[in-house]
Amino acid sequence: MSPYLIRPATTADEPFLWEMLYHALYAPEGHGPFPKEITREPDIAKYVLGWGKEGDRGFVAVDGLDFTPVGAAWARLFAPEGAGYGYVGAETPELSVAVLPEHRNRGVGTDLLGRLIAEARRHHPAVSLSVSSGNPAARLYRRLGFEIVGRRGDSLVMEKRFDNRQNSEVAASYDLWAATYDVDPNQTRERAAVVLRQRGLKLAGRDVIEVGCGTGLNTQWLAEQAATVLALDFSAGMLRQAQARVQSPRARFVRHDIRSAWPVADASADAVIAMLVLEHIERLEPIYAEAARALRGGGDLFLCELHPTRQMLGRQAEFRHPETGERELVAAFLHDLSEYVNEGLRAGFELLHLGEWRDAGAPRATPPRLLSLHFRLTAQINV
Numbered sequence: 001m002s003p004y005l006i007r008p009a010t011t012a013d014e015p016f017l018w019e020m021l022y023h024a025l026y027a028p029e030g031h032g033p034f035p036k037e038i039t040r041e042p043d044i045a046k047y048v049l050g051w052g053k054e055g056d057r058g059f060v061a062v063d064g065l066d067f068t069p070v071g072a073a074w075a076r077l078f079a080p081e082g083a084g085y086g087y088v089g090a091e092t093p094e095l096s097v098a099v100l101p102e103h104r105n106r107g108v109g110t111d112l113l114g115r116l117i118a119e120a121r122r123h124h125p126a127v128s129l130s131v132s133s134g135n136p137a138a139r140l141y142r143r144l145g146f147e148i149v150g151r152r153g154d155s156l157v158m159e160k161r162f163d164n165r166q167n168s169e170v171a172a173s174y175d176l177w178a179a180t181y182d183v184d185p186n187q188t189r190e191r192a193a194v195v196l197r198q199r200g201l202k203l204a205g206r207d208v209i210e211v212g213c214g215t216g217l218n219t220q221w222l223a224e225q226a227a228t229v230l231a232l233d234f235s236a237g238m239l240r241q242a243q244a245r246v247q248s249p250r251a252r253f254v255r256h257d258i259r260s261a262w263p264v265a266d267a268s269a270d271a272v273i274a275m276l277v278l279e280h281i282e283r284l285e286p287i288y289a290e291a292a293r294a295l296r297g298g299g300d301l302f303l304c305e306l307h308p309t310r311q312m313l314g315r316q317a318e319f320r321h322p323e324t325g326e327r328e329l330v331a332a333f334l335h336d337l338s339e340y341v342n343e344g345l346r347a348g349f350e351l352l353h354l355g356e357w358r359d360a361g362a363p364r365a366t367p368p369r370l371l372s373l374h375f376r377l378t379a380q381i382n383v
């Protein structure tokens with residue numbers, strides 16, 4: 001079976017969404033298939049009718065070779081008087097998902113939901129859905145953080161609330177991942193480490209801050225190069241691994257959420273390094289602002305992230321749950337390339353180098369795996 005790609009749904013996808021709406025209906029065992037016309041019943045049709053309205057958001061999975069659609073996940077807001085089966089509030093969109101039968105059981109639905117949830121998180125306090133209590137998909141929804149908030153007949157109303165302020169979900173995911181993070185095969189982590197080492201940053205004798213240090217894979221190397229390294233991360237599990245790995249007296253670890261003011265004095269560092277962390281941060285502006293505040297004039301900011309194009313195709317940090325073995329997606333946010341660059345420029349940095357990195361031997365037509373940006377703080381900022 002060929003690989004699949006995920007792209008945003010457009011108004012031109014409405015006919016396919018009608019088809020997916022039919023596939024989204026759950027027929028319990030022993031119940032024959034529904035008649036095709038059922039999707040035109042007003043209570044069902046309203047999930048797709050006039051697709052492309054304000055607030056509609058969706059993603060379509062397409063075959064990677066011929067781009068034919070194979071599945072879709074979409075979300076729509078309803079007013080109280082037109083409430084859908086999974087309605088919990090006028091600001092919470094209801095989510096639908098379906099994959100063509102021959103493309104099921106390969107993670108397409110999970111990837112579609114991951115992309116849709118990441119997008120919805122930017123605009124809404126929560127997402128909701130309705131699922132028949134006998135539908136095995138309810139287990140997947142639970143794994144993705146949905147909770148049962150009501151029952152209508154034999155259907156469950158499930159809601160996933162976004163805790164955008166604390167985002168403790170991400171820290172909790174990394175706490176779970178910490179024990180296997182270093183040994184799980186992970187080309188993104190390996191390649192990013194090489195990209196950092198190849199950049200030729202001036203580190204000798206300098207004070208470095210590493211944000212989102214994780215298990216210390218790069219902290220170890222930074223501590224061998226620099227005078228001091230302050231490594232920040234908000235996952236206690238990841239920090240434990242890092243502290244066990246990095247024995248250098250030059251490295252200091254602090255548990256800290258980097259979306260809040262960093263525990264450093266103004267103009268106290270020469271380099272800030274962020275490796276594979278910004279995909280978990282919704283707003284880049286405060287991060288660039290803190291980096292600019294912490295750096296001395298002329299200091300370097302180097303970041304390396306999963307390339308946004310990959311994210312658009314449905315990739316994001318994921319791991320296997322250590323107890324259940326189930327696939328877990330770590331909450332992620334999409335930042336366009338322009339956002340990465342322009343937020344840096346706005347914070348007073350100049351861009352020295354932008355790198356887009358494919359795997360060795362990967363064809364040019366494949367999206368790069370990684371994006372790297374090397375900024376320098378313009379000297380006058382801290383004088």
Ligand SMILES: C[S@@+](CC[C@H](N)C(=O)[O-])C[C@H]1O[C@@H](n2cnc3c(N)ncnc32)[C@H](O)[C@@H]1O
Binds near residue numbers: 171174189
């Ligand atoms: C994919 S891991 C990368 C770890 C390491 N930099 C590497 O390249 O292997 C992302 C790390 O960022 C941390 N992280 C994510 N959001 C954070 C936040 N708001 N504050 C501090 N750390 C954060 C996570 O806990 C995790 O350790």
